[in-house]
Amino acid sequence: MSNYAIGVDIGGTNTKFGIVDRNGEILYQDRMLTNEPDDVQDFVDELYEKLAPMIEKYGGHENFIGIGVGAPNGNFYTGTIEYAPNLKWKGIIPLAKLFHDKFKLHAKLTNDANAAAMGEMMYGCAKNMKHFITITLGTGVGSGIVIDGKIVLGHDGFAGELGHTIIRPGGRLHPGTGIRGSLESYASATGVRETAIELLSKNPKEESLLRDYSINDLITSKTVYECAIKGDNIANEVFNFTGQILGEALANFILFSSPEAIVLFGGLTKAGNLILDPTRAAMEANLIKIFKNKVKLIFSELNEADAAILGASALVWEK
Protein backbone atom coordinates (compact mmCIF):
# COMPACT_ATOMS: atom_id res chain seq x y z
CA MET A 1 0.00 0.00 0.00
CA SER A 2 1.20 3.49 -0.84
CA ASN A 3 1.53 5.67 2.24
CA TYR A 4 2.46 9.02 0.80
CA ALA A 5 1.47 11.57 -1.85
CA ILE A 6 3.39 14.51 -3.27
CA GLY A 7 1.65 17.88 -3.40
CA VAL A 8 3.01 20.66 -5.61
CA ASP A 9 1.69 24.23 -5.66
CA ILE A 10 2.93 26.29 -8.60
CA GLY A 11 2.44 30.01 -8.06
CA GLY A 12 3.38 33.01 -10.17
CA THR A 13 6.50 33.53 -8.04
CA ASN A 14 7.15 30.45 -5.88
CA THR A 15 6.55 26.75 -6.28
CA LYS A 16 5.94 24.99 -2.96
CA PHE A 17 6.01 21.22 -2.65
CA GLY A 18 5.80 18.61 0.03
CA ILE A 19 5.31 14.99 1.00
CA VAL A 20 1.97 14.30 2.67
CA ASP A 21 0.71 11.23 4.52
CA ARG A 22 -2.82 9.82 4.57
CA ASN A 23 -3.75 11.94 7.60
CA GLY A 24 -2.90 15.19 5.87
CA GLU A 25 0.36 15.63 7.71
CA ILE A 26 3.14 17.31 5.73
CA LEU A 27 6.32 15.38 6.50
CA TYR A 28 8.65 17.45 4.38
CA GLN A 29 8.30 20.67 2.41
CA ASP A 30 10.42 23.07 0.42
CA ARG A 31 10.07 25.71 -2.28
CA MET A 32 11.75 26.96 -5.47
CA LEU A 33 11.33 29.93 -7.80
CA THR A 34 8.80 29.13 -10.52
CA ASN A 35 10.20 31.21 -13.32
CA GLU A 36 13.93 30.71 -12.75
CA PRO A 37 14.35 27.54 -14.86
CA ASP A 38 14.46 28.39 -18.57
CA ASP A 39 11.54 26.27 -19.68
CA VAL A 40 8.96 23.93 -18.28
CA GLN A 41 11.08 20.78 -18.79
CA ASP A 42 13.94 22.40 -16.83
CA PHE A 43 11.40 23.29 -14.15
CA VAL A 44 10.18 19.70 -13.87
CA ASP A 45 13.78 18.40 -13.87
CA GLU A 46 14.86 20.81 -11.14
CA LEU A 47 11.85 19.91 -9.01
CA TYR A 48 12.66 16.23 -9.47
CA GLU A 49 16.26 16.79 -8.34
CA LYS A 50 14.92 18.30 -5.13
CA LEU A 51 12.29 15.64 -4.48
CA ALA A 52 14.15 12.48 -5.54
CA PRO A 53 16.18 12.15 -2.30
CA MET A 54 13.02 12.61 -0.22
CA ILE A 55 11.13 10.03 -2.27
CA GLU A 56 14.00 7.61 -1.49
CA LYS A 57 13.93 8.57 2.19
CA TYR A 58 10.20 7.81 2.41
CA GLY A 59 10.43 4.34 0.89
CA GLY A 60 10.89 4.95 -2.83
CA HIS A 61 8.36 5.22 -5.65
CA GLU A 62 6.34 2.19 -4.64
CA ASN A 63 5.44 3.94 -1.40
CA PHE A 64 3.87 6.91 -3.23
CA ILE A 65 0.34 6.92 -4.60
CA GLY A 66 1.02 9.81 -6.96
CA ILE A 67 1.75 13.50 -7.42
CA GLY A 68 -0.94 16.18 -7.31
CA VAL A 69 -0.19 19.55 -8.86
CA GLY A 70 -1.94 22.89 -8.53
CA ALA A 71 -0.96 25.49 -11.14
CA PRO A 72 -2.39 28.67 -12.69
CA ASN A 73 -4.87 27.70 -15.45
CA GLY A 74 -4.28 24.05 -14.59
CA ASN A 75 -7.03 21.92 -16.08
CA PHE A 76 -8.22 18.89 -14.16
CA TYR A 77 -9.90 17.31 -17.20
CA THR A 78 -6.96 17.55 -19.64
CA GLY A 79 -3.92 17.71 -17.34
CA THR A 80 -2.66 20.76 -19.21
CA ILE A 81 -1.88 24.38 -18.40
CA GLU A 82 -3.26 26.67 -21.09
CA TYR A 83 -2.03 30.22 -21.65
CA ALA A 84 -1.34 31.09 -18.01
CA PRO A 85 -0.88 34.88 -17.96
CA ASN A 86 1.38 34.83 -14.88
CA LEU A 87 3.82 32.14 -16.03
CA LYS A 88 6.53 32.34 -18.64
CA TRP A 89 5.52 28.95 -20.14
CA LYS A 90 3.43 29.94 -23.13
CA GLY A 91 0.76 28.05 -25.05
CA ILE A 92 -0.60 24.68 -23.94
CA ILE A 93 1.69 22.75 -21.59
CA PRO A 94 0.95 19.04 -20.90
CA LEU A 95 2.08 19.39 -17.30
CA ALA A 96 0.51 16.23 -15.83
CA LYS A 97 2.22 14.18 -18.55
CA LEU A 98 5.59 15.89 -17.93
CA PHE A 99 5.30 15.11 -14.21
CA HIS A 100 4.23 11.55 -14.91
CA ASP A 101 7.10 10.94 -17.33
CA LYS A 102 9.74 12.37 -15.00
CA PHE A 103 8.51 11.06 -11.65
CA LYS A 104 7.06 7.77 -12.94
CA LEU A 105 4.08 8.41 -10.71
CA HIS A 106 0.35 8.86 -11.29
CA ALA A 107 -0.01 12.64 -11.80
CA LYS A 108 -3.08 14.87 -11.49
CA LEU A 109 -3.32 18.60 -12.18
CA THR A 110 -5.76 21.31 -11.18
CA ASN A 111 -5.91 25.07 -10.91
CA ASP A 112 -3.67 26.26 -8.02
CA ALA A 113 -6.58 28.11 -6.46
CA ASN A 114 -8.85 25.06 -6.71
CA ALA A 115 -6.15 23.05 -4.93
CA ALA A 116 -6.09 25.62 -2.14
CA ALA A 117 -9.89 25.44 -1.85
CA MET A 118 -9.69 21.67 -1.64
CA GLY A 119 -7.10 21.95 1.13
CA GLU A 120 -9.33 24.40 2.98
CA MET A 121 -12.32 22.08 2.61
CA MET A 122 -10.43 19.03 3.85
CA TYR A 123 -8.30 20.55 6.61
CA GLY A 124 -9.16 24.24 7.11
CA CYS A 125 -11.93 26.54 8.27
CA ALA A 126 -14.28 25.38 5.50
CA LYS A 127 -14.22 21.81 6.83
CA ASN A 128 -17.95 21.73 7.51
CA MET A 129 -19.07 23.92 4.63
CA LYS A 130 -20.65 22.82 1.36
CA HIS A 131 -20.81 26.28 -0.23
CA PHE A 132 -17.82 28.63 -0.07
CA ILE A 133 -15.38 30.56 -2.22
CA THR A 134 -11.66 30.94 -1.58
CA ILE A 135 -9.85 33.96 -2.94
CA THR A 136 -6.05 33.91 -3.05
CA LEU A 137 -4.57 37.40 -2.91
CA GLY A 138 -1.01 36.72 -4.02
CA THR A 139 1.09 37.70 -7.03
CA GLY A 140 -2.19 37.30 -8.87
CA VAL A 141 -5.75 36.82 -7.62
CA GLY A 142 -6.95 33.20 -7.73
CA SER A 143 -10.23 31.65 -6.75
CA GLY A 144 -11.73 28.28 -5.93
CA ILE A 145 -15.49 27.90 -5.85
CA VAL A 146 -17.19 25.11 -3.94
CA ILE A 147 -20.88 24.38 -4.51
CA ASP A 148 -22.61 21.43 -2.83
CA GLY A 149 -19.23 20.22 -1.57
CA LYS A 150 -17.67 20.08 -5.05
CA ILE A 151 -15.11 22.31 -6.77
CA VAL A 152 -16.76 24.09 -9.70
CA LEU A 153 -14.83 23.10 -12.84
CA GLY A 154 -17.25 24.17 -15.56
CA HIS A 155 -17.85 22.46 -18.88
CA ASP A 156 -14.15 22.57 -19.83
CA GLY A 157 -12.34 22.56 -16.48
CA PHE A 158 -11.52 26.28 -16.43
CA ALA A 159 -14.21 27.66 -14.12
CA GLY A 160 -13.32 29.88 -11.17
CA GLU A 161 -11.10 32.57 -12.70
CA LEU A 162 -12.57 35.35 -10.59
CA GLY A 163 -9.34 37.38 -10.53
CA HIS A 164 -10.03 38.23 -14.17
CA THR A 165 -13.56 39.55 -13.65
CA ILE A 166 -14.00 43.21 -14.61
CA ILE A 167 -14.70 45.49 -11.67
CA ARG A 168 -13.46 48.85 -13.03
CA PRO A 169 -14.51 48.87 -16.71
CA GLY A 170 -11.91 50.78 -18.73
CA GLY A 171 -9.61 50.83 -15.68
CA ARG A 172 -6.07 49.65 -15.08
CA LEU A 173 -4.51 47.55 -17.85
CA HIS A 174 -3.52 43.98 -16.92
CA PRO A 175 -0.23 43.37 -18.72
CA GLY A 176 -0.73 39.58 -18.84
CA THR A 177 -4.25 39.57 -20.31
CA GLY A 178 -4.48 42.93 -22.08
CA ILE A 179 -7.82 43.49 -20.36
CA ARG A 180 -8.68 46.65 -18.42
CA GLY A 181 -10.14 46.88 -14.94
CA SER A 182 -9.93 43.29 -13.73
CA LEU A 183 -9.85 42.49 -10.02
CA GLU A 184 -6.32 41.14 -10.31
CA SER A 185 -5.05 44.52 -11.51
CA TYR A 186 -6.01 45.95 -8.12
CA ALA A 187 -6.19 43.29 -5.41
CA SER A 188 -2.91 41.46 -6.12
CA ALA A 189 0.51 42.29 -4.66
CA THR A 190 1.33 44.04 -7.95
CA GLY A 191 -1.96 45.91 -7.81
CA VAL A 192 -1.32 47.19 -4.28
CA ARG A 193 2.13 48.38 -5.30
CA GLU A 194 0.68 50.16 -8.34
CA THR A 195 -2.02 51.82 -6.22
CA ALA A 196 0.66 53.07 -3.82
CA ILE A 197 2.69 54.56 -6.66
CA GLU A 198 -0.42 56.16 -8.17
CA LEU A 199 -1.49 57.73 -4.88
CA LEU A 200 2.04 59.05 -4.24
CA SER A 201 2.19 60.73 -7.63
CA LYS A 202 -1.36 62.07 -7.41
CA ASN A 203 -0.59 63.72 -4.06
CA PRO A 204 2.95 65.03 -4.59
CA LYS A 205 2.80 67.37 -1.61
CA GLU A 206 1.47 64.92 0.93
CA GLU A 207 4.14 63.53 3.22
CA SER A 208 4.35 59.76 3.39
CA LEU A 209 6.72 57.21 4.84
CA LEU A 210 6.39 55.42 1.51
CA ARG A 211 8.51 58.16 -0.06
CA ASP A 212 11.53 56.76 1.82
CA TYR A 213 11.36 53.64 -0.40
CA SER A 214 12.53 53.52 -3.98
CA ILE A 215 9.64 53.23 -6.41
CA ASN A 216 11.54 50.79 -8.59
CA ASP A 217 11.63 47.88 -6.23
CA LEU A 218 11.09 48.71 -2.59
CA ILE A 219 7.40 49.59 -2.54
CA THR A 220 5.65 46.26 -2.01
CA SER A 221 2.44 45.24 -0.29
CA LYS A 222 4.67 44.47 2.71
CA THR A 223 6.21 47.96 2.89
CA VAL A 224 2.79 49.54 2.37
CA TYR A 225 1.55 47.51 5.33
CA GLU A 226 4.49 48.54 7.50
CA CYS A 227 3.87 52.21 6.75
CA ALA A 228 0.11 51.85 7.26
CA ILE A 229 0.42 50.45 10.77
CA LYS A 230 2.64 53.41 11.61
CA GLY A 231 -0.35 55.61 10.74
CA ASP A 232 0.77 56.73 7.31
CA ASN A 233 -2.21 58.28 5.48
CA ILE A 234 -1.36 57.30 1.95
CA ALA A 235 -0.47 53.74 2.96
CA ASN A 236 -3.81 53.42 4.74
CA GLU A 237 -5.57 54.86 1.72
CA VAL A 238 -3.97 52.13 -0.41
CA PHE A 239 -5.70 49.46 1.68
CA ASN A 240 -9.00 51.37 1.74
CA PHE A 241 -8.98 51.66 -2.04
CA THR A 242 -7.99 48.02 -2.50
CA GLY A 243 -10.63 46.87 -0.02
CA GLN A 244 -13.31 48.95 -1.74
CA ILE A 245 -12.66 47.23 -5.07
CA LEU A 246 -12.22 43.77 -3.56
CA GLY A 247 -15.42 44.15 -1.54
CA GLU A 248 -17.45 45.13 -4.61
CA ALA A 249 -16.07 42.11 -6.45
CA LEU A 250 -16.91 39.79 -3.54
CA ALA A 251 -20.49 41.11 -3.53
CA ASN A 252 -20.72 40.09 -7.19
CA PHE A 253 -19.44 36.59 -6.39
CA ILE A 254 -21.97 36.19 -3.58
CA LEU A 255 -24.80 37.02 -6.00
CA PHE A 256 -23.63 34.12 -8.14
CA SER A 257 -23.41 31.19 -5.74
CA SER A 258 -24.67 32.50 -2.38
CA PRO A 259 -21.86 30.90 -0.36
CA GLU A 260 -21.80 30.48 3.39
CA ALA A 261 -18.34 32.06 3.54
CA ILE A 262 -15.59 33.68 1.55
CA VAL A 263 -12.15 32.55 2.70
CA LEU A 264 -9.23 34.86 1.93
CA PHE A 265 -5.71 33.49 1.49
CA GLY A 266 -2.38 34.92 0.46
CA GLY A 267 0.11 37.70 1.08
CA LEU A 268 -2.36 40.56 1.23
CA THR A 269 -4.20 38.97 4.16
CA LYS A 270 -1.12 39.70 6.29
CA ALA A 271 -2.46 43.27 6.43
CA GLY A 272 -5.23 41.92 8.71
CA ASN A 273 -8.01 44.37 9.53
CA LEU A 274 -6.40 47.07 7.42
CA ILE A 275 -7.63 45.15 4.39
CA LEU A 276 -10.49 43.16 5.97
CA ASP A 277 -12.48 46.13 7.30
CA PRO A 278 -12.78 48.17 4.08
CA THR A 279 -13.37 44.97 2.10
CA ARG A 280 -16.24 43.89 4.33
CA ALA A 281 -17.76 47.39 4.31
CA ALA A 282 -17.75 47.59 0.50
CA MET A 283 -19.03 44.03 0.19
CA GLU A 284 -22.00 44.64 2.48
CA ALA A 285 -22.78 48.02 0.87
CA ASN A 286 -23.14 46.35 -2.53
CA LEU A 287 -25.30 43.41 -1.53
CA ILE A 288 -29.05 43.30 -1.97
CA LYS A 289 -31.00 42.80 1.22
CA ILE A 290 -31.36 39.00 1.10
CA PHE A 291 -27.56 38.62 1.30
CA LYS A 292 -26.67 41.34 3.80
CA ASN A 293 -24.91 40.37 7.07
CA LYS A 294 -25.10 36.71 6.17
CA VAL A 295 -21.89 35.74 4.44
CA LYS A 296 -18.81 35.16 6.58
CA LEU A 297 -15.67 36.91 5.34
CA ILE A 298 -12.73 35.14 6.95
CA PHE A 299 -9.00 34.62 6.63
CA SER A 300 -7.77 31.10 6.08
CA GLU A 301 -6.60 29.44 9.28
CA LEU A 302 -4.21 27.24 7.38
CA ASN A 303 -0.71 28.27 6.54
CA GLU A 304 -1.07 29.27 2.90
CA ALA A 305 1.63 26.94 1.58
CA ASP A 306 0.18 24.05 3.59
CA ALA A 307 -3.32 24.54 2.18
CA ALA A 308 -2.08 24.46 -1.40
CA ILE A 309 0.22 21.47 -0.89
CA LEU A 310 -2.45 19.53 1.02
CA GLY A 311 -5.10 20.38 -1.58
CA ALA A 312 -2.83 19.35 -4.46
CA SER A 313 -1.95 16.07 -2.72
CA ALA A 314 -5.67 15.40 -2.20
CA LEU A 315 -6.02 15.11 -5.98
CA VAL A 316 -4.25 11.76 -5.92
CA TRP A 317 -5.72 10.43 -2.68
CA GLU A 318 -9.18 10.75 -4.13
CA LYS A 319 -9.41 8.35 -7.05
Next chain:
Amino acid sequence: MSNYAIGVDIGGTNTKFGIVDRNGEILYQDRMLTNEPDDVQDFVDELYEKLAPMIEKYGGHENFIGIGVGAPNGNFYTGTIEYAPNLKWKGIIPLAKLFHDKFKLHAKLTNDANAAAMGEMMYGCAKNMKHFITITLGTGVGSGIVIDGKIVLGHDGFAGELGHTIIRPGGRLHPGTGIRGSLESYASATGVRETAIELLSKNPKEESLLRDYSINDLITSKTVYECAIKGDNIANEVFNFTGQILGEALANFILFSSPEAIVLFGGLTKAGNLILDPTRAAMEANLIKIFKNKVKLIFSELNEADAAILGASALVWEK
Protein backbone atom coordinates in the same frame (compact mmCIF):
# COMPACT_ATOMS: atom_id res chain seq x y z
CA MET B 1 -52.69 9.04 -10.90
CA SER B 2 -52.40 12.81 -11.31
CA ASN B 3 -52.08 13.83 -14.95
CA TYR B 4 -51.52 17.57 -14.72
CA ALA B 5 -49.46 20.23 -12.98
CA ILE B 6 -49.98 23.96 -12.71
CA GLY B 7 -47.06 26.23 -13.56
CA VAL B 8 -47.08 29.87 -12.45
CA ASP B 9 -44.49 32.45 -13.47
CA ILE B 10 -44.62 35.66 -11.44
CA GLY B 11 -42.75 38.51 -13.13
CA GLY B 12 -42.33 42.15 -12.16
CA THR B 13 -45.13 43.10 -14.56
CA ASN B 14 -47.06 40.01 -15.64
CA THR B 15 -47.92 36.72 -14.04
CA LYS B 16 -48.27 33.89 -16.54
CA PHE B 17 -49.83 30.57 -15.63
CA GLY B 18 -50.82 27.37 -17.29
CA ILE B 19 -51.85 23.75 -17.01
CA VAL B 20 -49.16 21.33 -18.15
CA ASP B 21 -49.30 17.60 -18.83
CA ARG B 22 -46.62 14.99 -18.18
CA ASN B 23 -45.16 15.48 -21.66
CA GLY B 24 -44.55 19.17 -21.12
CA GLU B 25 -47.51 20.23 -23.21
CA ILE B 26 -49.27 23.39 -22.08
CA LEU B 27 -53.00 22.71 -22.40
CA TYR B 28 -54.19 26.09 -21.22
CA GLN B 29 -52.49 29.35 -20.37
CA ASP B 30 -53.38 32.90 -19.41
CA ARG B 31 -51.84 35.90 -17.69
CA MET B 32 -52.67 38.67 -15.21
CA LEU B 33 -50.97 41.82 -13.93
CA THR B 34 -48.78 41.02 -10.93
CA ASN B 35 -49.06 44.27 -9.06
CA GLU B 36 -52.73 45.08 -9.69
CA PRO B 37 -54.19 43.20 -6.69
CA ASP B 38 -53.71 45.16 -3.47
CA ASP B 39 -51.78 42.56 -1.55
CA VAL B 40 -50.43 39.08 -1.95
CA GLN B 41 -53.54 37.35 -0.59
CA ASP B 42 -55.67 39.23 -3.15
CA PHE B 43 -53.19 38.14 -5.79
CA VAL B 44 -53.48 34.47 -4.82
CA ASP B 45 -57.29 34.75 -4.64
CA GLU B 46 -57.52 36.39 -8.06
CA LEU B 47 -55.25 33.76 -9.59
CA TYR B 48 -57.40 31.04 -8.01
CA GLU B 49 -60.56 32.56 -9.51
CA LYS B 50 -58.97 32.31 -12.94
CA LEU B 51 -57.62 28.78 -12.52
CA ALA B 52 -60.49 27.12 -10.62
CA PRO B 53 -62.72 26.59 -13.71
CA MET B 54 -59.76 25.08 -15.60
CA ILE B 55 -58.91 22.78 -12.71
CA GLU B 56 -62.52 21.56 -12.87
CA LYS B 57 -62.34 21.18 -16.64
CA TYR B 58 -59.21 19.00 -16.36
CA GLY B 59 -60.64 16.58 -13.83
CA GLY B 60 -60.59 18.49 -10.53
CA HIS B 61 -57.99 18.65 -7.78
CA GLU B 62 -57.38 14.92 -7.63
CA ASN B 63 -56.08 15.03 -11.18
CA PHE B 64 -53.37 17.59 -10.31
CA ILE B 65 -50.04 16.65 -8.80
CA GLY B 66 -49.37 20.18 -7.56
CA ILE B 67 -48.59 23.78 -8.34
CA GLY B 68 -45.07 25.01 -9.15
CA VAL B 69 -44.36 28.71 -8.83
CA GLY B 70 -41.47 30.81 -10.09
CA ALA B 71 -41.20 34.28 -8.54
CA PRO B 72 -38.53 36.96 -8.00
CA ASN B 73 -36.44 36.05 -4.92
CA GLY B 74 -38.45 32.85 -4.59
CA ASN B 75 -36.65 30.42 -2.30
CA PHE B 76 -36.87 26.72 -3.06
CA TYR B 77 -35.73 25.69 0.42
CA THR B 78 -38.16 27.82 2.46
CA GLY B 79 -41.05 28.41 0.03
CA THR B 80 -40.90 32.13 0.74
CA ILE B 81 -40.26 35.29 -1.26
CA GLU B 82 -37.93 37.59 0.63
CA TYR B 83 -37.66 41.31 -0.08
CA ALA B 84 -38.21 41.16 -3.83
CA PRO B 85 -37.16 44.59 -5.14
CA ASN B 86 -39.47 44.45 -8.18
CA LEU B 87 -42.68 43.44 -6.38
CA LYS B 88 -44.89 45.51 -4.16
CA TRP B 89 -45.18 42.68 -1.60
CA LYS B 90 -42.66 43.69 1.04
CA GLY B 91 -40.82 41.63 3.64
CA ILE B 92 -40.96 37.84 3.79
CA ILE B 93 -43.97 36.30 2.04
CA PRO B 94 -44.77 32.58 2.64
CA LEU B 95 -45.90 32.17 -0.94
CA ALA B 96 -45.79 28.36 -1.21
CA LYS B 97 -47.98 28.13 1.90
CA LEU B 98 -50.45 30.72 0.56
CA PHE B 99 -50.75 28.73 -2.69
CA HIS B 100 -51.12 25.47 -0.81
CA ASP B 101 -53.83 26.84 1.48
CA LYS B 102 -55.83 28.35 -1.36
CA PHE B 103 -55.44 25.67 -4.02
CA LYS B 104 -55.32 22.67 -1.64
CA LEU B 105 -52.46 21.36 -3.76
CA HIS B 106 -48.84 20.47 -3.10
CA ALA B 107 -47.00 23.77 -3.83
CA LYS B 108 -43.33 24.39 -4.63
CA LEU B 109 -41.62 27.73 -5.17
CA THR B 110 -38.38 28.81 -6.82
CA ASN B 111 -36.82 31.91 -8.27
CA ASP B 112 -38.60 32.88 -11.54
CA ALA B 113 -35.31 32.85 -13.42
CA ASN B 114 -34.40 29.41 -12.05
CA ALA B 115 -37.77 28.16 -13.26
CA ALA B 116 -37.01 29.50 -16.74
CA ALA B 117 -33.61 27.77 -16.69
CA MET B 118 -35.27 24.53 -15.69
CA GLY B 119 -37.73 24.89 -18.57
CA GLU B 120 -34.85 25.53 -20.95
CA MET B 121 -32.97 22.49 -19.65
CA MET B 122 -35.98 20.19 -19.98
CA TYR B 123 -37.56 21.44 -23.21
CA GLY B 124 -35.36 24.13 -24.82
CA CYS B 125 -32.00 24.67 -26.48
CA ALA B 126 -30.09 23.66 -23.33
CA LYS B 127 -31.62 20.18 -23.43
CA ASN B 128 -28.26 18.45 -23.81
CA MET B 129 -26.19 20.82 -21.72
CA LYS B 130 -24.95 20.32 -18.16
CA HIS B 131 -23.36 23.77 -17.77
CA PHE B 132 -25.21 26.88 -18.87
CA ILE B 133 -26.56 30.19 -17.63
CA THR B 134 -29.88 31.76 -18.60
CA ILE B 135 -30.29 35.51 -18.42
CA THR B 136 -33.80 36.97 -18.56
CA LEU B 137 -33.82 40.50 -19.90
CA GLY B 138 -37.28 41.66 -18.86
CA THR B 139 -38.64 44.29 -16.48
CA GLY B 140 -35.64 43.27 -14.40
CA VAL B 141 -32.65 41.06 -15.19
CA GLY B 142 -32.93 37.52 -13.84
CA SER B 143 -30.57 34.58 -14.04
CA GLY B 144 -30.55 30.84 -13.62
CA ILE B 145 -27.24 29.03 -13.34
CA VAL B 146 -26.88 25.34 -14.13
CA ILE B 147 -23.72 23.47 -13.12
CA ASP B 148 -23.39 19.71 -13.64
CA GLY B 149 -27.05 19.58 -14.66
CA LYS B 150 -28.32 21.17 -11.43
CA ILE B 151 -29.69 24.63 -10.70
CA VAL B 152 -27.29 26.49 -8.39
CA LEU B 153 -29.24 27.38 -5.24
CA GLY B 154 -26.41 28.26 -2.85
CA HIS B 155 -26.30 27.62 0.88
CA ASP B 156 -29.60 29.44 1.51
CA GLY B 157 -31.50 29.05 -1.78
CA PHE B 158 -30.82 32.58 -3.08
CA ALA B 159 -27.96 31.98 -5.54
CA GLY B 160 -28.13 33.29 -9.09
CA GLU B 161 -29.03 36.96 -8.67
CA LEU B 162 -26.74 38.13 -11.46
CA GLY B 163 -28.92 41.11 -12.38
CA HIS B 164 -27.73 42.76 -9.18
CA THR B 165 -24.00 42.36 -9.86
CA ILE B 166 -22.12 45.66 -10.09
CA ILE B 167 -20.81 46.41 -13.56
CA ARG B 168 -20.56 50.22 -13.45
CA PRO B 169 -19.33 51.05 -9.92
CA GLY B 170 -20.86 54.35 -8.80
CA GLY B 171 -23.16 54.29 -11.84
CA ARG B 172 -26.91 54.43 -12.25
CA LEU B 173 -28.97 54.12 -9.07
CA HIS B 174 -31.31 51.12 -8.87
CA PRO B 175 -34.47 52.43 -7.19
CA GLY B 176 -35.45 49.01 -5.82
CA THR B 177 -32.12 48.12 -4.21
CA GLY B 178 -30.49 51.50 -3.59
CA ILE B 179 -27.32 50.14 -5.18
CA ARG B 180 -25.44 51.91 -7.96
CA GLY B 181 -24.24 50.43 -11.23
CA SER B 182 -25.90 47.00 -11.22
CA LEU B 183 -26.52 45.16 -14.48
CA GLU B 184 -30.28 45.44 -14.01
CA SER B 185 -30.06 49.26 -14.05
CA TYR B 186 -28.84 49.02 -17.66
CA ALA B 187 -29.89 45.78 -19.34
CA SER B 188 -33.56 45.70 -18.29
CA ALA B 189 -36.49 47.26 -20.16
CA THR B 190 -36.35 50.14 -17.67
CA GLY B 191 -32.60 50.45 -18.19
CA VAL B 192 -32.95 50.66 -21.97
CA ARG B 193 -35.59 53.35 -21.62
CA GLU B 194 -33.36 55.31 -19.22
CA THR B 195 -30.38 55.02 -21.57
CA ALA B 196 -32.53 56.35 -24.43
CA ILE B 197 -33.63 59.34 -22.36
CA GLU B 198 -30.03 60.01 -21.24
CA LEU B 199 -28.67 59.91 -24.78
CA LEU B 200 -31.45 62.19 -26.05
CA SER B 201 -30.70 64.81 -23.39
CA LYS B 202 -26.92 64.52 -23.81
CA ASN B 203 -27.23 65.15 -27.55
CA PRO B 204 -29.94 67.82 -27.71
CA LYS B 205 -29.07 68.83 -31.28
CA GLU B 206 -28.99 65.37 -32.79
CA GLU B 207 -32.13 64.48 -34.67
CA SER B 208 -33.80 61.26 -33.63
CA LEU B 209 -37.06 59.50 -34.33
CA LEU B 210 -37.24 58.91 -30.60
CA ARG B 211 -38.02 62.60 -30.14
CA ASP B 212 -41.45 61.94 -31.66
CA TYR B 213 -42.35 59.90 -28.58
CA SER B 214 -43.23 61.40 -25.23
CA ILE B 215 -40.52 60.81 -22.64
CA ASN B 216 -43.07 60.12 -19.94
CA ASP B 217 -44.45 56.90 -21.23
CA LEU B 218 -43.87 56.23 -24.91
CA ILE B 219 -40.15 55.55 -24.96
CA THR B 220 -39.87 51.82 -24.26
CA SER B 221 -37.42 49.14 -25.36
CA LYS B 222 -39.97 48.39 -28.11
CA THR B 223 -40.05 51.94 -29.49
CA VAL B 224 -36.27 52.14 -29.28
CA TYR B 225 -36.11 48.96 -31.34
CA GLU B 226 -38.56 50.30 -33.91
CA CYS B 227 -36.51 53.46 -34.34
CA ALA B 228 -33.24 51.54 -34.46
CA ILE B 229 -34.31 49.30 -37.35
CA LYS B 230 -35.25 52.45 -39.25
CA GLY B 231 -31.58 53.48 -38.94
CA ASP B 232 -31.96 55.99 -36.13
CA ASN B 233 -28.49 56.75 -34.70
CA ILE B 234 -29.43 57.38 -31.11
CA ALA B 235 -31.69 54.33 -30.98
CA ASN B 236 -28.85 52.18 -32.33
CA GLU B 237 -26.47 53.72 -29.83
CA VAL B 238 -28.87 52.66 -27.04
CA PHE B 239 -28.43 49.01 -28.03
CA ASN B 240 -24.66 49.37 -28.49
CA PHE B 241 -24.32 50.86 -25.02
CA THR B 242 -26.61 48.24 -23.47
CA GLY B 243 -24.79 45.43 -25.28
CA GLN B 244 -21.40 46.74 -24.15
CA ILE B 245 -22.45 46.58 -20.49
CA LEU B 246 -24.29 43.28 -20.83
CA GLY B 247 -21.32 41.71 -22.65
CA GLU B 248 -18.88 42.77 -19.92
CA ALA B 249 -21.19 41.28 -17.31
CA LEU B 250 -21.51 38.01 -19.25
CA ALA B 251 -17.70 37.77 -19.45
CA ASN B 252 -17.64 37.97 -15.66
CA PHE B 253 -20.21 35.19 -15.37
CA ILE B 254 -18.22 32.96 -17.72
CA LEU B 255 -15.14 33.37 -15.51
CA PHE B 256 -17.19 32.01 -12.65
CA SER B 257 -18.69 28.79 -13.98
CA SER B 258 -17.25 28.35 -17.50
CA PRO B 259 -20.59 27.40 -19.06
CA GLU B 260 -21.06 25.86 -22.48
CA ALA B 261 -23.64 28.50 -23.36
CA ILE B 262 -25.42 31.59 -22.18
CA VAL B 263 -29.09 31.58 -23.13
CA LEU B 264 -30.83 34.95 -23.34
CA PHE B 265 -34.58 35.28 -22.73
CA GLY B 266 -37.01 38.11 -22.43
CA GLY B 267 -38.26 41.29 -24.05
CA LEU B 268 -34.90 42.76 -24.97
CA THR B 269 -34.02 39.72 -27.11
CA LYS B 270 -36.72 40.87 -29.57
CA ALA B 271 -34.12 43.39 -30.75
CA GLY B 272 -32.24 40.43 -32.30
CA ASN B 273 -28.80 41.20 -33.66
CA LEU B 274 -29.10 44.83 -32.64
CA ILE B 275 -28.51 43.67 -29.07
CA LEU B 276 -26.75 40.34 -29.74
CA ASP B 277 -23.86 41.71 -31.82
CA PRO B 278 -22.59 44.40 -29.41
CA THR B 279 -23.14 42.04 -26.48
CA ARG B 280 -21.08 39.28 -28.05
CA ALA B 281 -18.32 41.72 -29.06
CA ALA B 282 -18.00 43.12 -25.53
CA MET B 283 -18.18 39.66 -24.00
CA GLU B 284 -15.35 38.31 -26.17
CA ALA B 285 -13.23 41.44 -25.68
CA ASN B 286 -13.31 40.96 -21.93
CA LEU B 287 -12.52 37.26 -21.76
CA ILE B 288 -9.08 35.87 -21.07
CA LYS B 289 -7.68 33.66 -23.77
CA ILE B 290 -8.82 30.27 -22.42
CA PHE B 291 -12.48 31.35 -22.74
CA LYS B 292 -12.41 33.24 -26.04
CA ASN B 293 -14.61 32.02 -28.93
CA LYS B 294 -15.81 29.08 -26.90
CA VAL B 295 -19.02 30.03 -25.15
CA LYS B 296 -22.23 30.02 -27.20
CA LEU B 297 -24.35 33.14 -26.79
CA ILE B 298 -27.85 32.23 -27.95
CA PHE B 299 -31.46 33.32 -27.72
CA SER B 300 -33.90 30.93 -26.14
CA GLU B 301 -35.86 28.92 -28.72
CA LEU B 302 -38.78 28.57 -26.38
CA ASN B 303 -41.54 31.07 -26.14
CA GLU B 304 -40.59 32.98 -23.01
CA ALA B 305 -43.87 32.44 -21.19
CA ASP B 306 -43.79 28.73 -22.07
CA ALA B 307 -40.28 28.24 -20.64
CA ALA B 308 -41.21 29.81 -17.34
CA ILE B 309 -44.53 27.96 -17.00
CA LEU B 310 -42.95 24.63 -17.99
CA GLY B 311 -40.02 25.17 -15.64
CA ALA B 312 -42.31 26.10 -12.74
CA SER B 313 -44.49 23.06 -13.39
CA ALA B 314 -41.37 20.85 -13.42
CA LEU B 315 -40.92 21.68 -9.72
CA VAL B 316 -43.85 19.48 -8.82
CA TRP B 317 -43.23 16.71 -11.35
CA GLU B 318 -39.83 16.12 -9.82
CA LYS B 319 -40.38 14.86 -6.31
